[in-house]
Every structure is written in structure tokens, then in C-alpha cells.
Amino acid sequence: MKIHVTGYGLISSIGTNAEESIESLRNLQTGIERGKSEATKAYNLGAIHLSNDELKKRFDLKTDGSRTALLGMVAAKQAFEGHELSENIRTGLISGTSVGGMDISEVEYKKYLDQDGHNPENYKHHSSGTSSDQIANELGISHFVNTISTACSSAANALMMGARMINNGMLDRVVVGGTDSLTLFTISGFKSLMIFDEDWCRPFDDSRKGLNLGEGAGYIVIESEKSLEISKKQPLALLSGYSNASDAFHQTASSPDGHGAKLSMTEALRVANIKPDEIDYINAHGTATPNNDLSESQAIQSIFKDRIPPFSSTKSYTGHTLAASGGIEAVFAILALQNGYLYPNLNFKTPISETGLVPQTTFEEGKEIRHVLSNSFGFGGNNSTIILSAT
Amino acid sequence: MYFIHTIASISHQDSFQVPNVFERLEKLGDDSDIISPNYKEYVPPTALRRLGPVLRMGLTASIECRNNVDADFDAISVGTALGCLKDTEKFLVTIHTTTSDFLSPTAFIQSTHNTIGGQISLGLKNHAYNMTHTQNNLSFEVALIDAIMCVNEGKQNVLVGAADEKIDFLAQAQPDLIPDTHPLTSGASFFVISPTKGSTGIGVRDVHTNFNATNIAKDIQDFLSKNKLTTDDIDVILSSNEQPFSDKQETLNYLDYSGMHYSAPAFALHLAHDYLLSKGKKFALIVNDMCPGRLGLTLVEKQ
Numbered sequence: 051m052k053i054h055v056t057g058y059g060l061i062s063s064i065g066t067n068a069e070e071s072i073e074s075l076r077n078l079q080t081g082i083e084r085g086k087s088e089a090t091k092a093y094n095l096g097a098i099h100l101s102n103d104e105l106k107k108r109f110d111l112k113t114d115g116s117r118t119a120l121l122g123m124v125a126a127k128q129a130f131e132g133h134e135l136s137e138n139i140r141t142g143l144i145s146g147t148s149v150g151g152m153d154i155s156e157v158e159y160k161k162y163l164d165q166d167g168h169n170p171e172n173y174k175h176h177s178s179g180t181s182s183d184q185i186a187n188e189l190g191i192s193h194f195v196n197t198i199s200t201a202c203s204s205a206a207n208a209l210m211m212g213a214r215m216i217n218n219g220m221l222d223r224v225v226v227g228g229t230d231s232l233t234l235f236t237i238s239g240f241k242s243l244m245i246f247d248e249d250w251c252r253p254f255d256d257s258r259k260g261l262n263l264g265e266g267a268g269y270i271v272i273e274s275e276k277s278l279e280i281s282k283k284q285p286l287a288l289l290s291g292y293s294n295a296s297d298a299f300h301q302t303a304s305s306p307d308g309h310g311a312k313l314s315m316t317e318a319l320r321v322a323n324i325k326p327d328e329i330d331y332i333n334a335h336g337t338a339t340p341n342n343d344l345s346e347s348q349a350i351q352s353i354f355k356d357r358i359p360p361f362s363s364t365k366s367y368t369g370h371t372l373a374a375s376g377g378i379e380a381v382f383a384i385l386a387l388q389n390g391y392l393y394p395n396l397n398f399k400t401p402i403s404e405t406g407l408v409p410q411t412t413f414e415e416g417k418e419i420r421h422v423l424s425n426s427f428g429f430g431g432n433n434s435t436i437i438l439s440a441t
Numbered sequence: 442m443y444f445i446h447t448i449a450s451i452s453h454q455d456s457f458q459v460p461n462v463f464e465r466l467e468k469l470g471d472d473s474d475i476i477s478p479n480y481k482e483y484v485p486p487t488a489l490r491r492l493g494p495v496l497r498m499g500l501t502a503s504i505e506c507r508n509n510v511d512a513d514f515d516a517i518s519v520g521t522a523l524g525c526l527k528d529t530e531k532f533l534v535t536i537h538t539t540t541s542d543f544l545s546p547t548a549f550i551q552s553t554h555n556t557i558g559g560q561i562s563l564g565l566k567n568h569a570y571n572m573t574h575t576q577n578n579l580s581f582e583v584a585l586i587d588a589i590m591c592v593n594e595g596k597q598n599v600l601v602g603a604a605d606e607k608i609d610f611l612a613q614a615q616p617d618l619i620p621d622t623h624p625l626t627s628g629a630s631f632f633v634i635s636p637t638k639g640s641t642g643i644g645v646r647d648v649h650t651n652f653n654a655t656n657i658a659k660d661i662q663d664f665l666s667k668n669k670l671t672t673d674d675i676d677v678i679l680s681s682n683e684q685p686f687s688d689k690q691e692t693l694n695y696l697d698y699s700g701m702h703y704s705a706p707a708f709a710l711h712l713a714h715d716y717l718l719s720k721g722k723k724f725a726l727i728v729n730d731m732c733p734g735r736l737g738l739t740l741v742e743k744q
Contacts, residue, residue: 148553148554150575155533156533156536156537159530159533159537160537162610162613163534163537163538168613170613170614170615170617171617172617173614173617173618174617174618176523176614176618177522177523177575177577177618178554178575179522179575179576179577179579179580180577182576183577183652183735186652192652192653194650194652195576195650195652196574196576196583196586197574197575197576198572198573198574198575199524199553199554199555199573199574199575200554200555200558200571200572200573201553201555207572211572211587214590214594215586215590218590218593218594220586220590234536235532235533235536235549235552238532238535238536238544238549239532239546239549239550239552241544242543242544242545242546242549243546243549243550244546294570294571294572295568295569295570295571296517296559296562296567296568296569296570296571297562297568298562298563298565298566298567298568299563300563301550301551301556301559301560301563302550309568310568313568428555429550429553429555429556429559430553430555430556430558430559430560430562430571431559431562431563431571432555432558432559432571
């Protein structure tokens with residue numbers, strides 16, 4: 051069964067919608083910059099410079115929630131704009147998040163430790179599932195809600211589950227994607243892993259040192275044929291391939307040869323029923339950690355051999371938005387299919403010595419792009435690939 | 442039908458490696474504690490030391506399931522509502538109290554919800570589909586929906602389960618984060634489901650979730666009629682509420698036996714399975730309304 055994409059929405063440090071994001075991508079304008087607060091001034095981050103109150107006001111949000119939930123509402127509402135709720139279209143929301151309401155909980159827990167005005171009521175926003183309930187309520191979606199939490203592959207897995215629920219006849223239309231806000235918890239966590247680059251991250255460059263964190267949300271709307279007949283929406287793209295596999299190598303590191311990545315790319319190509327040489331662009335996971343980029347490069351070489359399509363990591367613009375990244379990058383993929391865009395990989399100078407791979411470094415448009423492959427790999431060896439195709 | 446081939450539960454009951462959990466089932470008292478298996482038989486001691494309760498329980502229950510079936514799992518679907526709370530709290534304390542530039546990453550690494558699924562894949566060297574679902578009290582039901590889809594798609598041995606752990610701090614967050622009708626507990630229940638009939642002939646026939654449930658009785662009626670059944674056909678209702686839905690069948694509150702944690706509905710499936718097995722009955726219905734408005738329904742059948 052064909053899975054039709056009929057809407058998309060995103061927010062990140064390079065824009066509050068698709069138009070702004072493309073302008074930034076075109077102008078080589080990154081959203082990553084030095085943190086502005088006392089707690090973040092030591093880090094390069096892809097932060098969104100709108101407070102929670104500003105988000106609520108500017109995007110007319112009616113539902114309260116954590117910053118993760120609010121960012122999710124902004125992007126999901128954009129994606130769902132122009133869609134109508136109908137009793138005849140069973141509509142669900144499947145959202146990925148890794149931090150949930152941690153942005154509120156970590157502040158509240160500090161008050162608890164300091165015995166300074168601790169208010170337990172604020173933990174009602176903590177659970178990741180609750181953030182999805184809040185996004186669904188904002189959209190008025192009532193048939194099904196679920197949250198996927200597989201760290202950095204969460205949104206890609208949400209896309210996959212949505213497509214499978216349509217294929218299994220359980221839902222007709224699903225808003226799928228992911229959201230994560232910047233938190234002290236994740237900033238300190240990645241610092242403890244010593245995989246930050248103090249400078250601007252350099253995906254696929256030989257001198258890369260690590261990632262920059264970002265925040266944001268990205269969602270797409272997918273529909274069955276039957277749903278399209280009722281909604282009369284124009285398909286923008288197809289979600290043609292998806293897969294998830296386990297690297298089963300290490301809790302945080304990828305296997306040197308990218309075994310899990312190879313499995314997920316191979317299976318996604320099989321689901322999409324296309325050959326590797328039909329892929330016109332790869333939006334890589336490309337976090338810019340020494341481990342990921344080498345492992346992913348080797349997996350890409352193993353699948354695509356000597357015919358490697360243009361590839362890049364847009365995390366050099368947005369930072370690594372964790373559970374949101376697969377959603378944001380799916381929107382980039384759809385825009386690439388619609389407009390023939392190829393996105394540059396910023397800060398690349400020297401190929402990784404082991405692989406010699408050179409990513410796309412300029413913004414191009416008007417190319418013929420039929421199939422885009424997008425990778426998302428998470429902690430726990432959780433490797434996911436989705437393929438978006440032209441209608 | 443999605444047949445249950447094996448079950449491993451770690452709970453406040455004598456539920457691990459027992460033929461039937463009803464044999465020694467008792468309502469939880471105030472001093473009740475979790476009954477832990479000998480984890481060292483499943484996880485090397487060096488690894489075990491690093492793992493918080495939810496990871497120990499989830500990994501051990503999964504390995505036990507693997508030991509009981511003949512083939513590798515071809516899909517793994519895990520539910521957890523609040524995830525690795527102990528490691529999450531530990532890392533929160535670290536970042537709020539440490540001034541050093543060097544923080545230990547272990548608690549952070551183990552704080553993500555999918556550490557449970559990741560540890561299972563690592564422990565079993567399993568490269569298959571591996572998913573983690575988190576949806577408050579419905580976390581197990583959504584994991585089960587995923588597992589059912591895996592079977593529909595041709596998978597033969599699907600590991601599905603749920604695990605949640607209690608930390609002392611959680612009492613502070615009651616009832617905003619978790620209800621306070623029962624003592625807070627921990628627990629994990631894992632199952633292998635398959636399209637082929639297992640030795641008991643018992644399986645899951647259907648699952649339904651509704652996060653905006655306003656009329657539970659109507660949801661139950663619709664769910665049963667979709668399955669061409671009425672409440673009269675149901676032999677036992679396992680509910681999370683004292684309120685009986687009908688006086689035609691036995692009703693028991695599974696929280697009386699599991700205590701309060703959001704993976705308790707997975708333990709309820711263990712109870713339902715063993716009830717049908719020991720009494721030779723046909724249908725059990727699990728009604729999960731632990732959180733107001735968030736309803737899960739699971740229909741269990743013996744063929």
C-alpha cells in the first residue's frame with residue numbers, strides 16, 4: 051500500500067517553518083552559535099530564540115506543556131494545517147521524544163535538592179507520553195496516540211510505525227515525527243560522553259571532533275489511499291521505505307563497520323523496492339562524532355559501492371536535535387523531492403582518511419530527485435532508515 | 442490470534458519460573474517487596490552492578506523468555522512509562538551538585554528509555570527490529586500493538602514486554618505523575634508471541650487504546666462487539682479499578698497484586714493467561730484505566 055505524505059512542518063534554530071529553513075540552507079546560514087546563558091555559554095548550540103511564552107503567543111498554542119511539547123505543537127500544527135478532522139478518517143499522532151518534560155523536571159528537581167519552593171505538581175509534564183497527549187490535544191487528534199523513545203532515531207521510528215499502522219489497517223492518517231528541547235540534562239550528558247565539539251561541528255570531515263546539540267521538532271502527515279479519497283489532499287511525496295535494526299555492538303558507540311546501519315539501509319531499500327543506484331540524495335545521520343561518521347561512511351560505501359549519491363549532514367545547520375532529527379530531516383527530504391534541492395554539508399574540508407568520501411558542499415536546486423534516503427541512529431544501537439520518494 | 446509461547450514476570454508475587462502465578466498469589470501488604478530472581482544466573486556480575494532495577498528486570502525476563510523458546514527473536518517491542526528513573530535521578534543529582542568538568546557518563550547513557558531494549562539486543566546479540574514505546578499507563582498496550590503488527594507482517598517469535606521501576610522520590614510526585622491508589626512498586630513482564638499455537642492455546646486476540654476515554658462502558662461494548670462478543674462471553678475481568686463493569690463475571694483488581702507502576706497491565710496479561718489456564722475458561726478482558734481518561738483494553742482468549 052502506498053503511504054502518501056500530505057503535510058509537513060518543522061521548527062529548528064534555522065527557521066520556524068519550511069520557507070525560513072530553506073532560506074538558511076540556501077544561504078549557508080547555520081543556526082549553531084555560542085550559548086547565551088550562564089549555563090550554556092561554554093557550548094555551541096542550535097537553540098531556538100523564542101521563550102515558551104513567545105512560542106505560545108506567536109503560534110497561538112492553546113495547550114500547556116513542556117518546551118518539548120510546545121515545539122512539537124508548533125511543527126505538528128504546521129504539518130496538519132489545512133487538514134480536517136473527520137470521523138471517517140481514523141487519525142493518530144505518533145511522536146518521538148527522548149527528553150519529554152525534562153526541561154521542567156530538571157528545574158523542579160533542583161528546587162527539591164535546594165529545598166527551595168519545590169512544587170511537585172510540575173512533574174505532571176515529565177512523562178514523554180504526556181507531551182504527545184498534549185500535542186494531540188492541541189491538534190484535536192483523538193483516535194490514537196503513541197510515543198517512541200529510541201533516543202536519536204525516535205522520529206524516524208515514529209514515521210515507520212505510522213506507515214505500518216496504515217498498512218495494518220489500524221489507522222487511515224497519522225501525524226508522525228519528533229520533538230526535543232534543549233535541556234541541561236542532555237547538554238551535561240553529551241558533555242560527560244566527551245563528544246562535543248567546542249567549535250562548530252564538522253560532519254564527515256577528517257578533523258571532526260564531535261557534535262553540537264540543537265532543539266526543534268519536525269512532523270509529516272501520512273495518509274492511506276482511502277484517506278486521500280475523503281480528504282482530497284494532494285500527495286506531496288511517498289513514504290516508500292523504512293526499517294529499524296539493532297547494531298548490538300555497544301550501548302552508545304556504533305560498530306566500526308556500521309553493521310546495524312547496513313542492515314537498516316538494506317531493508318529500507320527492499321521495502322521501497324528500489325536499488326541503491328536509484329537513490330538521488332542521502333541525508334546522513336552525520337552527527338560529526340568521530341565514531342558515527344566513520345561507521346556511517348563505511349556502511350554507505352558497503353551499500354552504494356562506487357556509485358555513492360550526493361550526501362550531506364544538515365546537522366551542521368541545526369545541530370543534533372536528538373529525537374526530533376529524523377522528523378526535521380524528513381521534511382528536508384520532502385522539500386528536496388519537490389524542488390530538486392541538494393543541501394550542503396557545512397564545514398567540510400578534508401575527507402575522512404579511511405573512506406575518502408566527499409559530501410555535497412554547495413546548495414543546488416532543480417536537480418531531478420526521485421528518492422531520498424535518510425538515516426537516524428540512536429543510543430542502544432538503534433538504527434533506522436527511511437526513504438521518501440516522489441509521487 | 443497472537444499466541445503466547447512463554448512468559449517471564451518479575452514482580453511482588455512469586456511469578457518467575459512458576460507454572461501458574463495463581464498458586465501463591467497474595468494481595469500486596471504494606472511491607473511487600475519485589476521477589477528478585479538470581480540475577481547473576483542471567484547477567485555477569487560486573488555488568489549487573491551497573492544496571493538499575495528496570496534494566497536488570499527487563500534484561501533478565503527477556504533472557505528467560507529466550508531460554509524458553511527455540512529461536513532467536515525476530516522483533517523486540519518494549520514498553521516503559523517512566524523508564525530508567527534511578528539513572529535519571531542519579532544524573533540529575535550529579536549535574537546539580539558537581540562542579541567538576543568531568544562527569545561520569547554511565548547514568549546518562551543508561552537514562553534513555555530504550556536502554557532496556559538496547560541491553561536486550563546487546564545481551565542476546567540480536568540484530569532484529571527493536572522498538573521502545575512510552576505512553577504512560579498505556580505503554581504496554583502500544584508495545585503489544587506493535588508486536589501484533591510484527592506478527593501480521595510475518596514475524597514468528599516476537600518478544601514483547603514492559604518494565605517500570607520505583608524510586609523513593611516518585612512518592613513526591615504523586616498523584617501528578619502517577620496515581621496513589623496503591624503502593625508504588627516495580628515490575629517487568631515479558632512474553633513471546635507468535636502466529637502459531639503454543640502449548641496452552643492462549644493468546645491475545647485484540648488490543649485497543651483510547652487516550653481520551655469518556656465512556657469506558659461504551660468503549661468496552663464497542664471493543665467486544667468488534668470481536669463479535671458481548672460481556673456475557675467474558676469469564677473474568679482484570680481491572681485497575683474497584684468498580685465492576687458487570688456482575689456477570691469474576692472481577693479482580695490487578696493492582697492489588699502488582700502494586701502501582703505503569704507496566705502493571707503487562708502483569709495483568711500474565712494473570713489473565715494463568716487464570717484461563719488453571720480454570721479452563723475461554724475469555725479474559727483486561728481493563729486498564731489506571732489514569733483517568735487513558736483506557737487500554739486487551740482481550741485474551743484460550744483456544
